[in-house]
Amino acid sequence: MKKLINDVADIVPEALLGYVRATEGLRLIDGRTIVVRADLEQVIAAGQVAIVSGGGSGHEPAHAGYVGQGMLTAAVAGDVFASPSTDAVLEAIRTVAGPGGVLLIVKNYTGDRLNFGLAAQIARGEGIATEMVIVDDDCALGSAAQTAGRRGIAGTVLVHKIAGAAAAAGLPLAEVAATARAAIQAVGSMGVALTPCTVPAAGTPNFNLGPQEIELGLGIHGEAGSERVALRPARDLAQAMIGKIAADRALPQGAPVALLVNNLGATPPMELSIMANDALEACAALGLRVERVICGTLLTAIDMAGVSLSLMQLDDARRQALDAETSAPAWVRATVPPQAPTRPCLAPPPTGTDSRADPAEGANSRATPAEGPNGALPVVLACCAALIEAEPILTRMDQIVGDGDIGRSLASGAAQITAASGTLSALSGGDFWREVGAIVRRSTGGTSGPLYAILATAAGNALDDALDDARTGAGATAPATAPATALATAFGAGVQALQDLGGAAPGDRTMVDALAPAAAAMIGADDLPAALAAAATAARRGAEATRQMPPRRGRSSYIGDRVIGHVDPGAEAVAIWLGAARDAL
Numbered sequence: 001m002k003k004l005i006n007d008v009a010d011i012v013p014e015a016l017l018g019y020v021r022a023t024e025g026l027r028l029i030d031g032r033t034i035v036v037r038a039d040l041e042q043v044i045a046a047g048q049v050a051i052v053s054g055g056g057s058g059h060e061p062a063h064a065g066y067v068g069q070g071m072l073t074a075a076v077a078g079d080v081f082a083s084p085s086t087d088a089v090l091e092a093i094r095t096v097a098g099p100g101g102v103l104l105i106v107k108n109y110t111g112d113r114l115n116f117g118l119a120a121q122i123a124r125g126e127g128i129a130t131e132m133v134i135v136d137d138d139c140a141l142g143s144a145a146q147t148a149g150r151r152g153i154a155g156t157v158l159v160h161k162i163a164g165a166a167a168a169a170g171l172p173l174a175e176v177a178a179t180a181r182a183a184i185q186a187v188g189s190m191g192v193a194l195t196p197c198t199v200p201a202a203g204t205p206n207f208n209l210g211p212q213e214i215e216l217g218l219g220i221h222g223e224a225g226s227e228r229v230a231l232r233p234a235r236d237l238a239q240a241m242i243g244k245i246a247a248d249r250a251l252p253q254g255a256p257v258a259l260l261v262n263n264l265g266a267t268p269p270m271e272l273s274i275m276a277n278d279a280l281e282a283c284a285a286l287g288l289r290v291e292r293v294i295c296g297t298l299l300t301a302i303d304m305a306g307v308s309l310s311l312m313q314l315d316d317a318r319r320q321a322l323d324a325e326t327s328a329p330a331w332v333r334a335t336v337p338p339q340a341p342t343r344p345c346l347a348p349p350p351t352g353t354d355s356r357a358d359p360a361e362g363a364n365s366r367a368t369p370a371e372g373p374n375g376a377l378p379v380v381l382a383c384c385a386a387l388i389e390a391e392p393i394l395t396r397m398d399q400i401v402g403d404g405d406i407g408r409s410l411a412s413g414a415a416q417i418t419a420a421s422g423t424l425s426a427l428s429g430g431d432f433w434r435e436v437g438a439i440v441r442r443s444t445g446g447t448s449g450p451l452y453a454i455l456a457t458a459a460g461n462a463l464d465d466a467l468d469d470a471r472t473g474a475g476a477t478a479p480a481t482a483p484a485t486a487l488a489t490a491f492g493a494g495v496q497a498l499q500d501l502g503g504a505a506p507g508d509r510t511m512v513d514a515l516a517p518a519a520a521a522m523i524g525a526d527d528l529p530a531a532l533a534a535a536a537t538a539a540r541r542g543a544e545a546t547r548q549m550p551p552r553r554g555r556s557s558y559i560g561d562r563v564i565g566h567v568d569p570g571a572e573a574v575a576i577w578l579g580a581a582r583d584a585l
Contacts, residue, residue: 001203008201012057012077016064023329025068033057033077033084034092035064043073044098049167049176050074052092053105053160055112056081058199059220062157062299065330071164072105072328080199080302081221083111089119093128101129101173105159105180107152108136131177135159137310139188139248140217140226151219154262154299155187155310158322161331165321183318188245190217191264191308192237197222197301216240220264220301220308234271238278239285241309246286251313253287258294258322258334260310265300267307272296275307280337283311292322296332376432377424382584383577384414390576397569401556405446406569413444413452429467433460433490447502448570451511454501459494466490484531488522491535495519508553509546509563511570514539518578529585536575536582543571 005011012033020028020035027038037043043050054063054076063075076092078084093102102123106116116132123130137155163180171179193215196205206222209215216237217226251257261276276295283290291314299308312318322334387394387410395407417424417439427435437456441449466486495515504510506517521538525531546568556563 001198001200003198003200005200011200012079015057015060016077019060019064025327025329026064029091029095032088032091034074034088034095035067035077036074036092036095037067037069039069040073040096044096047099048170049100049173050096050098050102051105051160051163051167051176052076052089052096052102053156054078054084054089054092054116055107055109056083056221058197058302059299061297061330066157066160066164066328068326068328068331070168070324070326070328071160071331073167078111080201083109083115086115086118086122089116090122093119093123093130094126097123097128097130100167101131103163103167103173103176103180104130104132105156105163106132106134107156108134108149109151112152129173131173133159133163133177133180133184135184137184137187137189138191138217138219139245140190153189153191153220153310154260154308155184155189155312157262157298157331158187158258158260158294158310158312159183161324161326162318162321164326164328165324168324179317183312186249186314186318187310187312188249189260189308189310190241190244191220191225191262191306192216192241193218193222193225193264193301193304193306194231195266195303195305197265197304199302214306217244218306220299222301222304234274235278235281238275238309239282242279242282242286242288242311245309245311246283246288249311249313251286251288251311254289256289256291256314256319257283258292258310258312258314258318259283259290260298260308260312261293261295262299262308262310263297264304264306264308265297266303266305272307275309279309290337291319292334293337294322294332294334298330298332377421379581379584380424380436381418381421382580384418386576386580387411387414387573388418390573394569394573394576397567397572401551401563401566402569403446406448406573409445409448410573413440413449416440416443430460430462430464433457433463436460451498451502455494455498455515457494458497459490462493463487463490484522484525484527487528487531488519488525491522492519502553504553506542507549509549509551509556509568509571510553511568511574513546513549513568514542514571514574514578517542518574529582532578532582532585536578539571539575539578543567543575546571 016028016033020026025038026035028035050073052074053072056078058080066072067075073096074092076084076088104116104120106112120130120132135152135156136150138151138153159180162183163176166176166179196207198205212231213228214231215225215228259279261279263272280290391407391411395404398404398406420439424435433456437453441453463486466489499512504512506513517538518535521534522531525534547565551563
């Protein structure tokens with residue numbers, strides 16, 4: 001386990017101290033893990049209801065992140081995944097109490113109910129008007145009749161916002177409490193975990209999941225969910241979770257709802273956005289009208305990878321409360337989604353040509369055995385198939401020495417070239433290769449896209465000139481060797497253009513260390529098979545040579561000598577597709 005901590009015993013107080021020191025509008029009660037609004041005295045003087053929440057730590061930014069005008073007045077933190085003590089809760093109540101009284105918002109866990117509940121009883125005995133509401137929004141376990149009850153999870157944040165807006169509006173304690181209870185009845189949530197979380201004091205994950213296992217319906221402490229299932233696409237998970245919540249809350253078709261998409265701690269933003277889109281689609285399929293979306297990291301389970309989804313049925317008051325201003329630093333502003341989704345273009349439209357051919361010439365006037373529908377296309381498709389098959393290998397190699405994207409980038413470009421084979425089959429000569437370059441340019445990410453586009457485009461431009469020379473007898477090339485000579489000339493021009501624009505040279509530990517010797521090996525070949533065989537052999541040797549090269553360019557240059565002993569993945573990719581070209585021809 002690797003954690004950026006000092007001492008396990010000091011995690012919570014140090015984390016809160018750092019948070020308060022780095023955030024405006026908050027202050028920490030000396031010697032306590034209680035965060036309060038910096039303008040607390042004005043709040044008390046105004047007679048507003050004070051709202052206190054809290055619980056175990058490890059759910060950051062909850063709960064301190066929701067302290068601010070329009071949300072919580074104070075948050076009291078326990079140890080990681082452990083309820084704060086009765087005395088800590090009581091001190092928070094006493095600190096914020098004024099003529100408006102205090103509302104406690106508590107998640108439905110036994111320790112929280114007991115400690116907050118006892119503190120409320122003591123406070124009432126001291127003459128402090130105190131109410132308590134219990135959030136039990138977890139829909140995964142149904143009625144939870146055989147358990148400690150439905151758990152309180154990320155929907156709690158929505159309850160904070162609804163109750164906080166009511167208190168900021170000056171409503172009395174009884175009405176603020178009633179508003180919070182109604183919000184609790186209107187919200188349902190469900191979570192899914194892809195990985196466990198690790199409590200710092202334990203040092204090991206609190207449960208284990210297989211490589212393709214996920215946990216559906218778990219709580220926010222890593223406790224067991226409703227079922228353990230095989231990993232499935234995000235859209236399937238969103239449909240299952242939204243369906244479960246909608247059924248549990250008996251949401252009718254046409255119901256206006258707010259959707260909360262919550263990162264459980266270690267989910268990348270791109271995956272969170274995918275889940276948000278799929279959850280919106282799932283709501284639309286059920287006829288639910290999503291009027292507000294809140295998407296972000298709101299209530300976590302330390303370092304767990306996964307998400308939770310929440311739906312809250314809206315009325316005018318809740319809609320206004322979600323839109324109300326707040327200074328709470330962690331609140332993610334609710335947005336109004338377009339009712340008609342903006343759908344991505346998942347495949348490019350049919351591509352046109354970037355032709356340099358003489359309009360008087362036929363479409364295949366430049367065709368040779370090296371290109372055109374009976375030449376280059378089958379070879380290129382074989383190269384694409386090899387790159388798609390090699391995606392996991394290239395990805396793993398790039399994870400070791402770079403950023404891990406080359407496998408996916410090249411496979412994506414290869415797939416798009418394959419999909420465009422109908423368009424490519426009508427092209428020949430330089431037109432063919434320029435169109436390959438255009439497809440790669442549009443579909444291949446990272447640096448691989450522009451580099452391969454340069455290679456193909458420059459080769460296409462040079463091929464036209466080389467073929468013209470061969471036809472007119474401008475050189476001494478015999479007819480049998482003309483295609484091989486043209487290919488060597490065009491490939492060499494492409495590699496040179498790539499070096500000129502990319503800045504890499506042989507010996508820099510890049511794809512050039514496979515391309516440059518391959519281009520040199522083609523020169524003087526008797527025919528196309530011999531040219532490609534020589535190129536493939538030279539590329540393989542060049543790729544292997546990168547194993548002992550210090551990195552000077554490309555993805556490995558940031559890592560230094562740690563890459564020694566590993567083949568450069570860019571060079572390996574060249575060796576793979578040139579080998580496939582040799583075999584295909």
